[in-house]
Amino acid sequence: MGILEVQNVNKHFGGLHALNNVNLDVKEGAIHAIIGPNGAGKSTFLNCLIGKLAPDTGSVMFQGEPVLGKKPYQINQMGISRVFQTPEIFSDLTVFENVMIPCFAHRDGSFMLNAWKAIKGETDIREQADRILLDVNMQDKLHMNAASLSRGDKRRLELAMCLSQDPKLMLLDEPTAGMARADTNATIDLLRDISEKRGITMVIIEHDMHVVFSLADTISVLAQGAIIAEGLPDEIKGHPKVREAYLGEAEV
Amino acid sequence: MISKLKNNDKLLMIVFAILVLAGPIILAPFGAGYPDLLQRFAIFGILAVGYNILFGLTGYLSFGHAAFLGVGSYSTVWMFKLLTMNIIPGIILAVIMSGLFALLIGFITLRRSGIYFSILTLAFAQMSYSLAYSVLTPITNGETGLQLSLADARVLDPVNTSGSIPSTNLFGLEMNDTWRTTILGMDFQFNVGFYVSAFILIGMFYLSIRIFRSPFGLMLRAIKSNQNRLIYTGINTRPYTLAAFVISGMYAGLAGGLLASMDPLAGAERMQWTESGSIILMVILGGTGTLLGPVLGAGVIKYFEAIFSRINENVLHAWFDILPGFMENAMVWIVLPFVGKGWQLTLGLVFMLVVIFLPGGLMEGATRIGNWVMKLKNRGSADSTKTSAKTSAKSSDE
Numbered sequence: 001m002g003i004l005e006v007q008n009v010n011k012h013f014g015g016l017h018a019l020n021n022v023n024l025d026v027k028e029g030a031i032h033a034i035i036g037p038n039g040a041g042k043s044t045f046l047n048c049l050i051g052k053l054a055p056d057t058g059s060v061m062f063q064g065e066p067v068l069g070k071k072p073y074q075i076n077q078m079g080i081s082r083v084f085q086t087p088e089i090f091s092d093l094t095v096f097e098n099v100m101i102p103c104f105a106h107r108d109g110s111f112m113l114n115a116w117k118a119i120k121g122e123t124d125i126r127e128q129a130d131r132i133l134l135d136v137n138m139q140d141k142l143h144m145n146a147a148s149l150s151r152g153d154k155r156r157l158e159l160a161m162c163l164s165q166d167p168k169l170m171l172l173d174e175p176t177a178g179m180a181r182a183d184t185n186a187t188i189d190l191l192r193d194i195s196e197k198r199g200i201t202m203v204i205i206e207h208d209m210h211v212v213f214s215l216a217d218t219i220s221v222l223a224q225g226a227i228i229a230e231g232l233p234d235e236i237k238g239h240p241k242v243r244e245a246y247l248g249e250a251e252v
Numbered sequence: 253m254i255s256k257l258k259n260n261d262k263l264l265m266i267v268f269a270i271l272v273l274a275g276p277i278i279l280a281p282f283g284a285g286y287p288d289l290l291q292r293f294a295i296f297g298i299l300a301v302g303y304n305i306l307f308g309l310t311g312y313l314s315f316g317h318a319a320f321l322g323v324g325s326y327s328t329v330w331m332f333k334l335l336t337m338n339i340i341p342g343i344i345l346a347v348i349m350s351g352l353f354a355l356l357i358g359f360i361t362l363r364r365s366g367i368y369f370s371i372l373t374l375a376f377a378q379m380s381y382s383l384a385y386s387v388l389t390p391i392t393n394g395e396t397g398l399q400l401s402l403a404d405a406r407v408l409d410p411v412n413t414s415g416s417i418p419s420t421n422l423f424g425l426e427m428n429d430t431w432r433t434t435i436l437g438m439d440f441q442f443n444v445g446f447y448v449s450a451f452i453l454i455g456m457f458y459l460s461i462r463i464f465r466s467p468f469g470l471m472l473r474a475i476k477s478n479q480n481r482l483i484y485t486g487i488n489t490r491p492y493t494l495a496a497f498v499i500s501g502m503y504a505g506l507a508g509g510l511l512a513s514m515d516p517l518a519g520a521e522r523m524q525w526t527e528s529g530s531i532i533l534m535v536i537l538g539g540t541g542t543l544l545g546p547v548l549g550a551g552v553i554k555y556f557e558a559i560f561s562r563i564n565e566n567v568l569h570a571w572f573d574i575l576p577g578f579m580e581n582a583m584v585w586i587v588l589p590f591v592g593k594g595w596q597l598t599l600g601l602v603f604m605l606v607v608i609f610l611p612g613g614l615m616e617g618a619t620r621i622g623n624w625v626m627k628l629k630n631r632g633s634a635d636s637t638k639t640s641a642k643t644s645a646k647s648s649d650e
Contacts, residue, residue: 088478093473118466
């Protein structure tokens with residue numbers, strides 16, 4: 001029994017069969033990578049998991065509860081957090097405010113009319129936000145406007161925002177896209193650290209083989225909307241189908 | 253109560269209260285110290301502060317707020333007709349009715365965002381205007397507007413034997429009561445209606461500060477910044493936008509009720525979309541999303557409306573009297589289109605200048621001047637007290 005179970009998910013876009021009977025079983029606490037060439041359906045698949053897209057058929061169960069049919073904010077409240085390919089943050093707000101928002105969402109639920117309370121008085125939220133920012137090493141940028149952060153810092157901030165919700169499952173869409181090698185390695189360490197210390201399950205979509213093979217416990221290979229191989233990193237490396245579909249084109 | 257605000261906010265609140273209460277004294281030298289205009293400053297200030305909670309925080313641009321203003325006015329006048337000339341029940345009904353109305357309109361229009369939301373609110377406002385103008389004549393009295401008459405019931409008030417319509421009051425204090433005094437040849441007028449509006453404005457300003465500084469306000473700002481991220485952070489944004497819409501609608505209803513309390517009649521033209529447009533102008537001119545800006549914007553626009561519209565050819569000739577005849581005529585010819593009936597032309601020019609050069613509104617201008625003054629001051633005293641320069645630079649950052 002995995003924390004996330006995907007069964008027979010199909011999705012069509014007009015004549016394109018974007019997802020073809022996709023099955024996935026993610027073990028609790030594991031880092032599960034999904035790789036595949038461009039247009040293989042990776043992002044479509046992730047969007048189906050967070051409620052952005054509704055698959056045509058199939059079921060997605062999270063901790064035994066159905067995910068499909070729920071609104072994105074409800075799916076998030078179940079404990080599924082998403083990190084986007086281009087960092088999605090509140091760029092008009094300060095770094096500190098950015099982190100406080102998910103803390104509020106975690107404590108107060110999807111809506112609370114607390115217009116008379118002062119943020120200044122919310123000591124528990126402020127302490128939590130401080131702690132999280134310390135975790136990702138951004139405590140010196142507390143009062144900076146999020147828009148003025150570097151790209152790498154924006155990613156770290158988004159990660160911090162997801163972490164502050166104490167999620168059970170994190171979905172990461174190319175967390176190291178466009179990063180220099182040093183930053184990529186720092187991110188790998190950070191993600192491994194999070195996974196080990198907090199036991200958060202992760203599903204990672206990634207192009208960079210270096211990231212995939214240094215992080216993933218299990219790898220699924222998606223090609224033309226179908227999963228063509230699944231297994232431990234070593235098994236995937238040597239898999240003939242995978243070499244043909246994907247790795248053959250890239251350097252390993 | 254006030255200690256719960258940040259230190260800066262406490263200061264802001266005190267300065268604001270003093271400025272508002274001293275309005276009749278401060279504005280008298282500018283020819284704006286008469287009750288009618290002062291009341292408008294305060295009432296439209298309330299309207300703009302409320303509109304800013306929606307537009308300034310969430311970024312949802314509503315073209316429909318005049319409808320709530322109208323609903324408030326009609327409700328209040330009906331209370332004057334049926335119940336009592338005391339303004340309290342009227343204003344309470346105005347706030348409740350506009351709140352319900354905003355709940356209904358908001359529930360439908362907030363299904364969309366951006367330009368579609370704006371168009372939907374515009375459609376609703378125009379619909380309300382047409383309804384008030386024609387179909388709902390039994391309630392609104394159509395084009396004539398809802399007025400008081402001697403035959404009205406006013407069940408709570410003592411029987412009226414004076415033969416004239418009683419005036420609106422607050423437990424006996426009549427709204428049009430004015431205490432006049434002349435100091436140094438200057439005429440000061442302290443009007444009951446203005447002070448009632450002013451105290452409500454101060455209260456509403458305090459409420460808006462509370463909302464700005466609350467977790468609720470933070471969520472509203474997050475909606476403006478990145479609604480998508482907020483949804484994927486587990487927040488249901490609809491109730492937040494709806495609550496903001498209803499709160500700002502109630503502010504508008506309160507303003508409408510106060511307008512009717514100062515001058516007990518309500519007409520459909522108050523609901524027209526141009527009125528909504530002028531609310532938006534007030535907020536943008538003053539500074540969207542700032543606390544003080546909307547009040548400032550409302551004041552400037554109402555000042556232009558009242559003062560510039562009264563300048564006519566004779567006044568202009570008097571202004572340019574010192575110039576030789578042909579130049580005097582030339583100057584009058586140039587300036588004339590911008591005053592009197594053309595006052596909106598001046599307002600348009602000012603608005604364009606502000607939006608182009610000060611996108612943050614008049615408040616941005618004030619901040620820039622403040623920083624500039626601070627810099628000059630620091631430069632002057634830089635050698636002797638370096639530490640004070642550092643601390644003041646720090647405080648301007650915050």
